[in-house]
Amino acid sequence: MKLAFIGSGIGSLTTALLLSKEGFTIDIYEAESEPGGRLRYLQRGPYKIDAGPTIVLLPEMLLSILEQGGIARQELDLIKCDPLYQICFPDGTSYVKYPDVNRQKEELLRVFPQDVRYFEQFMKDMKQHYEIGDAMFLNRSFSRRSSAFHPKMLHSLFKLKAYQSVRQRAASYFSNEKLIDAYSLQTLYIGGDPMSSPGLYSLIPYSEHAHGLYYLKKGYAGLASLLKSVLEERGVRFHFNELINKIDYDASGVKGVRSEAREETYDKVIFNGELPRLYDLLGHMKKRAPSFIPSSGCFLLYYGLSTHYENKMTHQFFLPEQFLYHMKQVFKTKELPTNPSFYTFYPSAIDSTLAPEGHSVLYVLVPVPSGDGVDWEREKERFASMIEEQIEQRAFPEFKKHIVWRDVKTPLDAKADGLFEGGSFGIAPVLKQSGMFRPQMKPLPIDGLYAVGASIHPGGGIPIVMQGAKLLADEMMQKPAQWGRGELG
Known part of the structure; x- marks a missing residue:
């Protein structure tokens, strides 16, 4: 079977990795000069x-x-x-977060002693919810509608309290506003609002x-290079x-697919890109494109520094x-945010391969609006200076x-x-774009057309896109999905 992948993000690379073992003939088309999509170096x-994702979650997944x-x-x-x-x-x-629950309780006793017992309940409940x-x-x-709206699925959404926001869930366990922030800001990892995700x-x-939080030595973007090397060895063609x-x-x-350089026939086409563009590639289907949020x-700042800071955490x-x-x-x-939060990624704290000896690199991320509401051409330098003062x-x-x-x-x-x-x-990971409501691997009723990536179920984040x-x-x-241990009666 002959497959075409449009885009070489982690979704395409992982799908191709799994299928290339099974005898599929695979071509991957990429508009840029290197693979990886958001996984790339600066x-x-x-x-x-x-330049893109930095935090490795769900390492076992x-x-x-990959295995x-x-x-x-x-x-x-x-x-x-x-x-x-x-x-x-x-x-x-x-407030410092630890993978070890006992150390975390010690930290809670230091900073938020009144909430220690609620943390234990949070972890107990969330373990069940994770399963x-x-x-x-x-x-x-959920490509098949019968499975998407099966009573078990709707029951699961209710059990997981999907009708509440992440911040409301955190507030149902913790009393201190700072701690509520600490256990709801994580929706920003996938571009979501804690108040509406x-x-x-x-x-x-x-x-x-x-499950812990990890760093991939030499950078997350190295994963794309590894996958490219393995795929080329297997005969996958990159264009x-x-x-x-x-x-x-x-x-x-x-x-099949067309570019300025060629027209090729394929049995199946997998689109790995920003979902609205898929409709552009289908001609008159563009008129049927839904309205996505x-x-x-x-707002991203990258630095090379002529010093190395000791005793700094990789993530803050x-x-x-x-x-x-x-x-x-x-x-x-x-x-434009007037007094924003920001995240710093300082990989040089644990990886000396990224800069000359005695030097280091730093990445700073500020959540800002998408869309055209901010004039970034005018505001870019002033906003950067304000963030640098804070840094x-x-x-x-x-x-x-x-x-x-x-x-x-910038978003521009x-x-x-x-x-x-x-x-x-x-x-965005809002309710109507999550789970069975999110675009699926078969986003349109066109036989042989598939999609993968951050905008496709199950969602964003590198391991989740890989899943x-x-x-x-x-x-x-044609491997059938099975009901897991989380099956509900």
Whole structure:
């Protein structure tokens, strides 16, 4: 069987990895010069840093899928982050998160003693919820309507309290506002608002404790290079710098793809890109494109520094006095944040391969609105200067005098790169775009047309996209899904 993949993001690479073992003939078309999509490096001379995803969650899921595809676990050098990260509040309070529950309770006794007993209940309840969510949502596709709206599925959504937001779920356990923030900000990992992302995403902060948080040595983008190498050895053909501009199909299904350079016939076509663009490739189907809600955007700052900071955590979050007001500006009013939270990724704390000796690299992410509500051409430098003041005051002393180089990316750049409305995470994880309501691997009634990626069920985040790729590969190999241990009576 002959397959065409449009786009070489982690969804395509993982699906191709699994199918290339089964004798499929595979072509991967990529408009850029390298594979990986959001998994890519930003390099300046001897400095290198991930430009996209940084936090490795669900390591067992990631490793087991790669292993199924024929990549041994030891080929990836995963470093466990312990502590997980630090959350810093403007009044000087800091809260450190640990993978070990007992150490976490000690930290709670230090900072939020009144909430220790509620943390124990949170972990107990979320363990049960994770088992349900894993079986009912992560390990199942909803391409068939009968399974999507099966009473078991609807019962599972109710059990997971999907009708509540992640912040409401956190507030049902914790009394301190800072702690509620600490256990709901994780929706930002997938571009979601803590106030509107459904409660099933409360499994993210639980998973950090239960499964750990890791860093991939030399950067997450190295995974794309590894997959490319393995796939090429198996005969998978990459067509770089080649933009597909049309998918050919008729009443019987897909026929092939077209670019400026060629027309090719294929048995099946897999689209891995921003979902609204799929409709553009189908000609008159563009008129039927649904109205999607984009994820948040990111204001990204990258630095090479002429110093190395000791005793700094790889991951840190810095919250403002009014975190919820920042979220309102990002997701509701769509305006330039006035006093934003920000996240710092300092991989040089545990990886000396990314910069010259005695130097380091730093990545800073500020959640900002997607869309066209902010004039980034006018605001970019002023906003960057404001964030740099915060970085120096709250995170890295004398940081500015050590800057060797700096790069800044805004949602305007993301939109120019083809990301939907400049959002960094595909479509938003709101209820009507989650679970069975999210676009599925068969997004349209065209035989032989499939989709994979952050905007497709089960959702965003590298391991979750890889899980979606596994579901797709199983579908194409006609492996039936099974009810798991989370089956409800």
